[in-house]
Amino acid sequence: MFENLTLEQIKLKLKNNEFITRKKNGKSDVWQNFLEITDLENNFIGYVLCKNCGQICTYSQKSGTSHLLRHSCASSSKQSKITTFLPKQSIPSNIKELTINKLVRDGFKEFSQEMINIGAKFGQIQVDDLFSHPTTISRNVIKEAEKIKSNLTTKLNPIFQTVGGAFTTDM
Numbered sequence: 001m002f003e004n005l006t007l008e009q010i011k012l013k014l015k016n017n018e019f020i021t022r023k024k025n026g027k028s029d030v031w032q033n034f035l036e037i038t039d040l041e042n043n044f045i046g047y048v049l050c051k052n053c054g055q056i057c058t059y060s061q062k063s064g065t066s067h068l069l070r071h072s073c074a075s076s077s078k079q080s081k082i083t084t085f086l087p088k089q090s091i092p093s094n095i096k097e098l099t100i101n102k103l104v105r106d107g108f109k110e111f112s113q114e115m116i117n118i119g120a121k122f123g124q125i126q127v128d129d130l131f132s133h134p135t136t137i138s139r140n141v142i143k144e145a146e147k148i149k150s151n152l153t154t155k156l157n158p159i160f161q162t163v164g165g166a167f168t169t170d171m
């Protein structure tokens with residue numbers, strides 16, 4: 001009755017609690033890594049779930065556990081992931097700074113344009129009305145924004161005067 005299910009359908013049913021898993025007390029060590037998948041009436045559906053990686057495999061008394069033993073998790077459950085052994089690359093601080101500066105500058109440019117658009121459309125509005133939830137801004141952003149802001153204020157004020165908006169710098 002469950003033969004026609006795809007692995008994706010089984011995964012979905014597990015997620016939706018239409019299928020559940022149970023521990024199998026088999027002789028083989030493989031059952032330390034695999035759980036039997038059953039329906040809600042506790043009927044085994046012919047599939048097992050790897051506890052380590054979530055892979056679903058077929059299982060029946062007839063097929064035995066040899067293919068489950070070949071499953072890489074089952075045979076090497078204590079082996080660390082290969083990434084653990086790769087040397088960790090550290091990014092030079094000047095690269096980090098460049099990235100942040102670019103992000104902040106470009107972001108602020110876009111943000112300013114958006115503010116101008118909103119100002120042109122709605123006239124003078126309070127920043128608090130625009131942002132209903134306080135946003136956490138990192139120190140770097142604030143520091144960089146301060147620099148750009150003082151630059152931009154002088155450039156933006158004439159624009160706001162022509163479109164009838166206003167620009168306050170206390171944000």
Ligand SMILES: [Zn+2]
Pocket residue numbers: 050051052053054055071072073074
């Ligand atoms: Zn696995």
